[in-house]
Amino acid sequence: MPLDLYKVYKNFYQRSYRYPDNEDLLEMTSLIHNLARNLYRSKTKKTISKKDIKVALNSAKKLYDLEKSYRGFNAYFSLNLVSAIEANNFEINVPKHKMSSWLEEDNHLGTLYVLTAKSRPGQCKLGVTQSFLDDRIKAYIYRHGYSVDLYFFRHDIPTPFRYEEAITKKYLEHKNSRNSDGDSNEWFFLYPETLKNEILSIK
Numbered sequence: 001m002p003l004d005l006y007k008v009y010k011n012f013y014q015r016s017y018r019y020p021d022n023e024d025l026l027e028m029t030s031l032i033h034n035l036a037r038n039l040y041r042s043k044t045k046k047t048i049s050k051k052d053i054k055v056a057l058n059s060a061k062k063l064y065d066l067e068k069s070y071r072g073f074n075a076y077f078s079l080n081l082v083s084a085i086e087a088n089n090f091e092i093n094v095p096k097h098k099m100s101s102w103l104e105e106d107n108h109l110g111t112l113y114v115l116t117a118k119s120r121p122g123q124c125k126l127g128v129t130q131s132f133l134d135d136r137i138k139a140y141i142y143r144h145g146y147s148v149d150l151y152f153f154r155h156d157i158p159t160p161f162r163y164e165e166a167i168t169k170k171y172l173e174h175k176n177s178r179n180s181d182g183d184s185n186e187w188f189f190l191y192p193e194t195l196k197n198e199i200l201s202i203k
Helices: 005-018 024-044 050-070 081-086 096-103 133-144 159-171 191-199
Strands: 109-116 125-129 149-158
Touching: 005 024, 005 081, 024 050, 024 096, 050 149, 096 159, 109 133, 109 159, 109 191, 125 133, 125 159, 125 191, 133 149, 149 159, 149 191, 159 191
Parallel strands: none
Antiparallel strands: 109 125, 109 149
């Protein structure tokens, strides 16, 4: 059975999420994220080359060494990583809502925006789009069946999906986990000004 590199990444991410101040765990998460994302991008755009495999193997070996040297782990998430890459016995099942950020090029520009809604007091929504913002908001209202108000937006942000992902991670504990099935999962129990300031701080 092929090894799912996205699942391996999520294992590392969840470990580092529990200890966000641990630089060693963050380094491991960054390594596996870059490894999986680079292979995913290559696989989507072209055939994975020998150079891609070589770079991935070097990262996988370093990751395994870091896990072993850290000590205290009950399981090594990178245990089968090297052999899976060497045998080309892997897959990368990136969730649909994450595909845009994983495939995003450095020169991609887009819009980050903040929504509020009278039906959601004390909450605000972070959004990202590379299409027309008005059309995106109209589509949201049509799909979810309630009105929203545009609080703030900023156009021409480089790699907007990556910034949206980073801001979401920063405020993950404020995310509304009680949304009903089919509703957006990007609403936060935050002042909209907080998300606005995060967007304004992007260089």
